[in-house]
Amino acid sequence: MFKVKEAKLARIAAFSVSALALLCGAASAEPKVVSGPAAEPGCMVPWAADTQFLQYPKKDGPYRIALANGYIANTWRIQMVQTAKAYAAQPDVAAKLKEFKVVSTGEDVPAQISAINNFIDAGYDAIVVNAQNPTAFGPVIKRAKEAGVILVAFDNILDTKDAINVNVDQKGLGVLWADWLVKHLPSGGKVLEVRGVAGTSVDTDRHNGIHETLDASGKKFTVTEVVGKWDDGVAQKATADAIATNGPFDGITAQGGDTGVVQAMIDAKHPFVPFGGETENGFRKFCAAHAADGLKCSSAGTGPAQVAVAIKTAIAALEGQVVPQAVKLPTAIVSDPDFKEGEDYYPTQSDNFFVGNSFPTCGINFSAQEIMGQSKENQ
Numbered sequence: 001m002f003k004v005k006e007a008k009l010a011r012i013a014a015f016s017v018s019a020l021a022l023l024c025g026a027a028s029a030e031p032k033v034v035s036g037p038a039a040e041p042g043c044m045v046p047w048a049a050d051t052q053f054l055q056y057p058k059k060d061g062p063y064r065i066a067l068a069n070g071y072i073a074n075t076w077r078i079q080m081v082q083t084a085k086a087y088a089a090q091p092d093v094a095a096k097l098k099e100f101k102v103v104s105t106g107e108d109v110p111a112q113i114s115a116i117n118n119f120i121d122a123g124y125d126a127i128v129v130n131a132q133n134p135t136a137f138g139p140v141i142k143r144a145k146e147a148g149v150i151l152v153a154f155d156n157i158l159d160t161k162d163a164i165n166v167n168v169d170q171k172g173l174g175v176l177w178a179d180w181l182v183k184h185l186p187s188g189g190k191v192l193e194v195r196g197v198a199g200t201s202v203d204t205d206r207h208n209g210i211h212e213t214l215d216a217s218g219k220k221f222t223v224t225e226v227v228g229k230w231d232d233g234v235a236q237k238a239t240a241d242a243i244a245t246n247g248p249f250d251g252i253t254a255q256g257g258d259t260g261v262v263q264a265m266i267d268a269k270h271p272f273v274p275f276g277g278e279t280e281n282g283f284r285k286f287c288a289a290h291a292a293d294g295l296k297c298s299s300a301g302t303g304p305a306q307v308a309v310a311i312k313t314a315i316a317a318l319e320g321q322v323v324p325q326a327v328k329l330p331t332a333i334v335s336d337p338d339f340k341e342g343e344d345y346y347p348t349q350s351d352n353f354f355v356g357n358s359f360p361t362c363g364i365n366f367s368a369q370e371i372m373g374q375s376k377e378n379q
Contacts, residue, residue: 030145031056031317039321043362044313047165047326054164056150058320062098063125065314067307070112070132070156071197072104072376074231075280075352076256080130080155080304082374083357086366087308089374096315099124102379107197109133116140119149126150126314128307134159134201150317154310156200164317166310166327168302170202173331174209174253177276180298180335181214181221181251184274188219189250192242194228194235196255206255224249230256232263232282232352239264249273258283259351262295279303279332282351288339299344300333303357304371308364332356 031054038044038053046053067084071077081102087093088100101119105111109132119127120143127144131137131153141162144151151163158165181191193210196203214221224246228235235257243249243264251274254261258275259282265272272294277283279301287297306329317323332355334344341347345355349368358365 034322036322036324038323039316040362043309043359044316044324045328046324047167047328052161052325053322054317054325055320055322056317057148059125059318061096061318063096063315063318064099064101064123065097065126065128065311066101066103066119066124067128067130067311068112068115068119069102069104069130070109071107071130071200071229073106074229074234074256076230076278076304076354077104077130078376079352079354079357079371080307081376082371083304083366084128084307084311085374085379086370087305087311087364093311093315100379104378107132109136109199113137113140116151117143120144120147124149125318126152128310128314129153129158129163130307131156131158131201132197133199150314152310152314152317154306156202159201161325164313164323164325164327166306166313166329168306168329168331170205171209173300174206174211175213176209176300176331176333177206177253177298178210178213178217180276181253181274182217182219184296185219185221185251188217188221190246190248191221191223192239192247192249192252193223193225194239194252194254194257194261195225196228196230198227203255210253228254228257228261230278232257232260232280234260236260236264240268243268243270251275253277256280256301258299259286262286262290276300279354279356280351281345281349281353281355284334284339284345284355285347285351287336288341288345291336291339296336297339298333298335299339299355300331300335301354301356302329302331303354305357305359305364305366308366309359309362312362312364329359330361 226238
């Protein structure tokens with residue numbers, strides 16, 4: 001009997017030691033707050049003057065990295081997944097990767113959280129996330145931190161200091177588009193706003209930037225909002241319906257699906273009006289072709305290649321390099337009358353291809369062929 005009790009006590013002690021070791025290991029995996037600059041200051045630019053610089057404990061490679069994407073049903077997300085695969089396949093990057101896994105879970109937030117949990121359980125070193133909701137991931141962020149898994153969020157980021165965020169100034173894009181409309185509509189007017197995917201940080205930030213700028217202009221603007229989900233087909237139908245019920249409009253701003261928005265204008269014989277929009281190749285083709293007809297455009301955004309910057313940042317963190325907790329990406333912008341064929345838009349390329357898809361300071365620059373040669377499927 002005493003031997004049985006002794007055995008039980010031994011097992012409990014062993015379990016306690018193991019648990020303590022795990023806790024110590026988790027603590028040691030937390031990053032140190034250090035002085036900047038980043039290891040690659042031209043690429044990993046801190047978001048603000050008070051952005052902290054982090055240094056994670058160095059891990060030996062090669063690494064297992066996963067991309068946990070949510071929404072997939074538009075061209076930007078498809079191109080983003082293809083770009084991630086193209087980046088992971090580059091020889092110098094592939095040499096650092098033992099495995100690169102992609103999962104897209106759709107608009108279901110719990111499904112995306114479950115995918116991240118699965119990657120943590122499977123022992124991945126880092127997980128790159130395009131989050132469906134900025135605030136719903138608290139428990140899984142805590143799990144990743146405890147497991148020593150580095151989280152890097154991009155585009156739709158996470159509202160936490162326990163992940164690295166990589167993004168363009170999304171609210172600033174909304175401000176830029178609205179400023180364009182204010183400039184070209186000196187008396188105010190009726191504006192059509194084509195929004196993105198509801199609940200995402202990108203849609204919210206861009207929307208807020210647009211409305212705060214229009215409201216602050218001192219001009220009377222009436223805004224009709226529709227949901228385009230950053231998709232040409234959805235945005236085209238939403239625009240057609242809005243024109244039929246609330247048109248005509250004096251100006252338009254759209255977060256994506258802009259080629260479809262212009263096509264809806266053409267189909268409805270709606271007059272061309274000033275337009276603040278994203279960086280789709282088809283949209284820029286329209287802007288160049290119809291500028292003289294009244295389609296005065298400002299096209300700005302950041303291409304899907306930001307996923308490559310996120311992966312690059314994850315690898316740098318795993319290697320023990322200094323990285324900012326929040327990385328600010330440059331914005332690709334061109335406005336009327338400066339649309340140049342072969343530079344700002346490409347007549348022979350797909351309308352769905354997003355232009356401005358390179359970050360030279362990060363050594364990231366993809367051809368359309370490299371990206372489009374990759375599949376959009378989970379792997």
